[in-house]
Amino acid sequence: MDRRNFIKSLLASGVLGSSPLAAQAASDLFAPGTAQPVLIVGQSGLPHADELVARLERVFAAAGIDYVQARASGGELTDYTHVIVLLDRVPGRRVIGVMDAAAALIFQELAAARGAACALSTHHRFAAQEVRHCCISAGLDTSIVWSDSLADHAERIGRLYAGTLAGPESAVDRSAPVVREEPDRAADATPGSLVSFLITV
């Protein structure tokens, strides 16, 4: 199974089980099983970000992934000093960011300037009833795009990040059908968007 299908199977799966294929999710950059807990940086004041962070926490807790959380405002996440202080706290750590597009760009660029590598980055566009996700992995040449209902869209995202973090010891139930890619779904006049990403600092 190539990396693309592996990620799609993560998106489809219901539980984290055991499969050597999980190793494919963790890129060469991204050694799993590090002792440092994952840092989840969530932007405050964005309800969709709150929801996604909460779901990540639940999925990580269920999967036994150690994590800590930091909250910051949009202003703080676009401020050099604040981001650098945050990055200084996490050398060697894996960071998941959940924030708006501007904050995500600045956060990732400041991290990259300090040598950070990005394993996954996903854009989420919210419409009235559904959410369109567009995920790019360090190991993919094109993005994976799919849509979920607004009510439970965070579930797959939680599994995606958990599966990527969990590494070869953990696993994926691949019995569920692979997520269907829908590159042209969702209109452009939609009420908001969000970016999530996984980097090593």
Place this chain on the structure above:
Amino acid sequence: MSKYIALPKGVAEADFDKAIAEFKKILGADNVLHSRERLAPYLKIMIPAQIEEHTPSAAIMPESVEQIQRILRVCNRYKTPVWPISTGKNFGYGSAAPATRGQIVLDLKRLNRIIEVDPDLCYALVEPGVTYQQLHDYIKERNLPLWLDPPIPGPVASPLGNTVERGVGYTPYGEHFLFSCGMEVVLANGDILRTGMGSMPNSNTWQVFKWGYGPSLDGIFTQSNFGIVTKLGIWLMPAPPAYKPFVVRYPDQGDIVKAIETVRPLRIAQVIPNAGTVSNALWELAVVNRRADLYTGEGAIPDASVAKLAKAHGVGSWNVYTALYGTEETIAEHWKIVTAAFKASGGTVLTQEDLGPDDPLFNYRRDVMRGDLTMREFGLYNWRGGGGSMWFAPVSQARGSETLKQMGLAKRILNKYGIDYVGLFVIGWRDMHHIIDILYDRTLPAELAKARSCYDELLDDFAREGYGVYRTNIDFMDKVAKLYGPVKASVNRKIKKALDPNGILAPGKSGIHR
């Protein structure tokens, strides 16, 4: 199947293997990247191009000029082209990706020494990997009375990189190439050229006198692929005793004429000395809002809705941000002149005292016009979301009628594609850099295609009126070069052949090929 994600055009994999092995000998394996994962940072772009067309084959990271010379020997041997970047934060113009597929990114971020800062003569000599933030911190730590002139991505951008791209900032030193002095350039054959006085052995005037003797060469190493600039002298502004930023708001779209006619004589006479900005209402709104929170209709936001939104949010249809610099006494005198002029033109002049301490739009302009680093303007990327941005940047005379004409032309084309006119003019001495941010959702194929077609049409229609861009992105470099005419292209090609006969330096940069 190749083990590389791309190969340089015309280079066999076996030869590329040998080149990579030699790079590893020179730099160590950790500084030679060729897996897709490791190259991911160089693949990320915001412009509406297919990344496959700009995929690098590898990235290599030297830390010295001597290593660059050795790299170029390998490149000449195997005909493997390199695409030099300083920090690669050329966001709306192509980020770090090369103009053509398969080039090796020559990432110069490890050449990050601040070689000298002279507080008396007010200059710095820096390498490509030095960021504005690094230089800012250096100056602050030593309490030197000097100001920088960063562009918006300052904390991660390179003064050398921005200057050789002929970027701009917002202080009186806003035209960066104008305020540079002396380059060190590694040529394709490994020779090291120091421009201006730098060619003179034992000279101590390299960073204070631009011209040296004979033809002045610095310009040919900007926006070009004739050499790799490895050191640059930049002049730094002495911190003035006093500083007074202000904004002038105009209520109607047609007021761009009054605004420019008022600001031009003040700028040419240096009463207003800095590269301030004249931004439209949507620019102001887009920095601090999401589009969907303000407007949910189809297509570009109509003028009437923009006018209503501007009024509701307390911004002008046009907003002139500029400043006075000097002593309290000179500023007091100049303040009388500028307020009289702007008020007579129908503008409302506002200062920090009028706006209070928490106006985000005023505050970030206040900061950048005094050389502080802030990325607040990146709030633009939340306007639509989706990570798409492309700068269309035609040059205009600093004449009201011309800016009005350019605005009309731009809006007509942008609106046809359903794209908002989010624009500003940077106030040059006699010109205006008209900067339009084409914001779109890069994750939607239809929007990506629309943004690309829109840019293409903007280039054509502006060129028909005699307007050229001062800078473009990696996807349109050939086209823009062609718009500047055959003679210029021919001269560029001749210089290229003379200095880089194997075409190993950044083929396609600014439309220049061997």
